[in-house]
Amino acid sequence: MERIEDNIIELLEYLEELIENSPKVPITGKTIIDKKEFLEVIDQIINTLPDQLKKAEWVMNEKDRILQDAQKEYDNIRRETLELMKKNVENHDIVKEAKVRANEIIALAQRDAKAIRLGSREYSTEILSQIxxxxxxxxxxxxxxMQEAFEIAAKEIDKNLSDTGSRIKENIAELRDM
Incomplete structure (x- = not known):
């Protein structure tokens, strides 16, 4: 998981470098960005994130499969127990023992199913929260x-306009002195 996080961080840092190193449009403070390259990096980020979501989905599907298997096992054991009880109705001790065993198996299966359900929910929540x-x-x-880049560009524009204003005032003063 750390490798995926590092990959996403690297891609985001690369986008940041693209913005910082792209040519600036004079006066507007805007940056010219290679749209194709920028979109390719965003696609890489988008394609990396679904892997985590697929893992969470796999956990949920695995939980469902385990619950279904537990339910099937419960149904099979219950059916076998009922058949055993029907065959041995006269033998009361065997019927009691079968019921106790069936209840133990049901309780065990329900406990295991609950633990799996809670564990998979916690794991999925943890992964999604982390993402x-x-x-x-x-x-x-x-x-x-982006705010820092915009502030730098605004300062540059302000300085350029101030310098231009100063030069204009100097030119006006020269014209008046002529």
Whole structure:
């Protein structure tokens, strides 16, 4: 899982570098970005995330399969117990023993099914929460990076406009002195 996280982080850092190193449009403060390259990196990120979701889905499907197997085993044991009880109705001790054994098996199967259900739910919740946290962190980092880039561009524009204004004032002063 750490390898996937590292891959996503690397891709997001690469996007950040693309933004920072892309040529700037004078006056507007906008950046020219290679759309094709940018979209390819986003596609790589999108294609990486579903693997985690597929793992969570596999866990849920595996839980369902185990529950179904437990239910089938429960049904088979119950059916076998009923058949045994019908054959040995006269022998009361065997019927009692079969009921006790069947109840033990049912209780065991129900306990195991509950534990599996809870474990798979917790695991799925943990994975999805972790993915959500990672996406939120990367989003915040990307927004911060973009804000910093915009602030730098705004400062450059302000400086350029101030310098231009100063030169215009100097030219006006020269014209007046002529």
């Amino acid at each position: 959500d946290r990672e996406i939120e962190e990367k989003r915040a980092m990307l927004i911060k990076s």
